[in-house]
Amino acid sequence: MANLKLRLLIGDYEIVQSLRDGRVKAEGIDFEFPHYPGVRDIHRQVAGDEICDVGEFNGPAYVAAASRSWPMTALPVFLHRRFRHGFIFVNRNAGIREPKDLIGKRIGNPTFQPAGNVWARGLLENEYGVPHRSITWVTQEPEIIEFERPADLRIVQVAKGQNIEDMLISGEIEAIISPNLVRGITEGVPHIGRLWPHYRELEIEYYRRTGIFPIMHVTTIRRALVEEHPWVVASLMDAFEKAKRLAYRRMSNPRIVPLAWFQSYWDDEREFLGKDPWEYGVSEANRRNLEVMMGYVHQQSMSGRLMTVEELFPPEALSWSSAGRFR
Numbered sequence: 001m002a003n004l005k006l007r008l009l010i011g012d013y014e015i016v017q018s019l020r021d022g023r024v025k026a027e028g029i030d031f032e033f034p035h036y037p038g039v040r041d042i043h044r045q046v047a048g049d050e051i052c053d054v055g056e057f058n059g060p061a062y063v064a065a066a067s068r069s070w071p072m073t074a075l076p077v078f079l080h081r082r083f084r085h086g087f088i089f090v091n092r093n094a095g096i097r098e099p100k101d102l103i104g105k106r107i108g109n110p111t112f113q114p115a116g117n118v119w120a121r122g123l124l125e126n127e128y129g130v131p132h133r134s135i136t137w138v139t140q141e142p143e144i145i146e147f148e149r150p151a152d153l154r155i156v157q158v159a160k161g162q163n164i165e166d167m168l169i170s171g172e173i174e175a176i177i178s179p180n181l182v183r184g185i186t187e188g189v190p191h192i193g194r195l196w197p198h199y200r201e202l203e204i205e206y207y208r209r210t211g212i213f214p215i216m217h218v219t220t221i222r223r224a225l226v227e228e229h230p231w232v233v234a235s236l237m238d239a240f241e242k243a244k245r246l247a248y249r250r251m252s253n254p255r256i257v258p259l260a261w262f263q264s265y266w267d268d269e270r271e272f273l274g275k276d277p278w279e280y281g282v283s284e285a286n287r288r289n290l291e292v293m294m295g296y297v298h299q300q301s302m303s304g305r306l307m308t309v310e311e312l313f314p315p316e317a318l319s320w321s322s323a324g325r326f327r
Contacts, residue, residue: 003030004229006236009045009052010219012036013079015247015278019239024246026239029232039180040110046220047144054236056080057220059290060118060297061145066312067303073226075233075317077219077240077280084119084214085206086199089182092191094174099128099195106136108164108176111143112155113302115216116179122296127206132300138173140164147302168192179216204272212289213277218312226314233316241280241322248276281320282309 008031010016018024020033034051036042046055047065056079057072065072090096094105102124109117124130136154140163149155158164165183167173169192176182184192196202207213219240226233250256254263269277279286290309298306310318 003028004232005030005032006054006225006232007032007034007052009034009036009042009055011039011042011056011079014251015244016079016240018243018246024239024243027235029235029239044144053225054219054221056217058113058115058144059215059218059293060115060302061113062218062220063294063297063307063312064113064147064302065145067305067307071223072220073223073314074218074220074312075237075240075280076282076286076313076320077237078215078217078278078286079219080115080217081213081215081278082116083199083203083206084116084123085196085202086194087116087179087181088120088124088175088177088195089168089185089192090175090195091168091171091173092193093171096174096195099124099130102130102175102195103134105174106138106172108138108140108168108173108178110140110164110178112137112139112300113143113145114179115214117177118293118296118300118302119214119216120177121300122292123206125299126296138164138167145302148304150301153301207273210288210292211285212292213273215286215289215293226316230314230316233314234320237280237317237320244278244280281322282313282318283321 006029008019019031037045042056043058043061045051046057047061057074059078062072062074066074096102096105121132125132133152133154136156139155139157142157158167164173164176168176168182169184169189175195182192183189185194221232221236252266254266259265287309290312294303294307294309297303
C-alpha cells in the first residue's frame with residue numbers, strides 16, 4: 001500500500017528540522033512542506049487556505065474555533081511556547097509604572113487573538129487585577145477566527161495605513177501587547193520600554209509557582225483525515241517526538257551555538273524546566289497548561305463556551321504518551 005501524502009505547514013524550528021530534511025520518517029506517511037510564510041502569516045493560511053493537511057496554529061484561536069464548528073482537530077504537539085511577561089510594551093510618557101496604570105488605556109494588538117496576547121491579558125487580569133474590559137484594544141488587522149463580541153468589550157481596528165507601533169511611539173496609544181519585539185524596543189526609542197523591565201525574574205517566579213511554561217501553538221490536522229485514517233495520529237506524534245529528541249541531542253553540544261556561555265544557559269534551563277520543556281501529549285502538566293489557556297479564551301469572550309481538553313484532541317492523541325516508546 002502506498003504511503004499517505006501529507007502537507008505540513010510548520011515553523012522552521014530546530015525541533016522539526018529532522019522531519020524537514022528526511023532524517024525522521026513517519027510510518028505510512030510521506031511529507032510535503034509548502035512554503036512557510038513566516039510567523040505573522042502562518043495562522044491565517046492554516047485557517048483559510050487549502051495549503052496544508054497538518055499545520056501549526058495559534059492555540060487560543062484553535063480553542064475559539066473548536067468551540068463552534070470547524071473542520072480541523074488538533075494534535076497535542078506544541079511547537080511554540082514562550083513566557084509572556086516580557087512582551088507588554090509601554091510609552092513611558094503615559095505615566096505607566098505598574099499594571100493597574102493600564103486600566104482605562106488604549107493598548108495595541110496585531111489582532112485580539114495572538115496566543116501571546118491572550119496569555120498576557122490573562123496574566124494582567126488574573127494575576128494583577130487589570131480587567132480586560134477596562135481597556136480599549138486597538139487592533140491592526142482583522143481577526144483570523146471571528147467571534148461574537150460583548151457590547152462592553154471594546155475592540156477598535158485602526159484605519160488603513162495606520163500602524164500600532166508608530167502609534168505607540170507617537171503616544172496615540174499607551175501600550176502594545178505583541179507576540180514579538182516592537183520597533184520601539186529594537187530601535188532603542190528612549191520613551192518605549194517594557195511594563196516589567198525585570199520580566200525574566202517574574203517569569204521564573206511564575207513558573208516556580210504554577211509549573212506552567214505557556215503553550216502558544218497546537219498542531220492542527222483535518223478532522224476528515226483523522227476519521228478516515230485514525231492511525232495517522234500516533235504516526236505523526238511519534239515522528240514529531242523523534243525529531244524533537246534529535247534536536248535536543250544536537251543542541252546539547254555547545255560547539256554548534258555561537259554563544260560564549262551557552263552550556264551554562266542550557267544546563268540552567270534544563271535544571272529549572274526539566275529535561276523536556278517542549279513535552280508533547282496530554283500529560284498532567286500540559287493538561288493544567290491547556291486548562292489555564294482555555295479559561296483565558298473563555299474569559300476573554302472568544303469561545304462560545306468553556307472547553308475541555310477532551311474536546312480539543314482526537315481519542316488517539318489523548319491516549320498517546322512518549323513514555324516507554326523511545327530510547
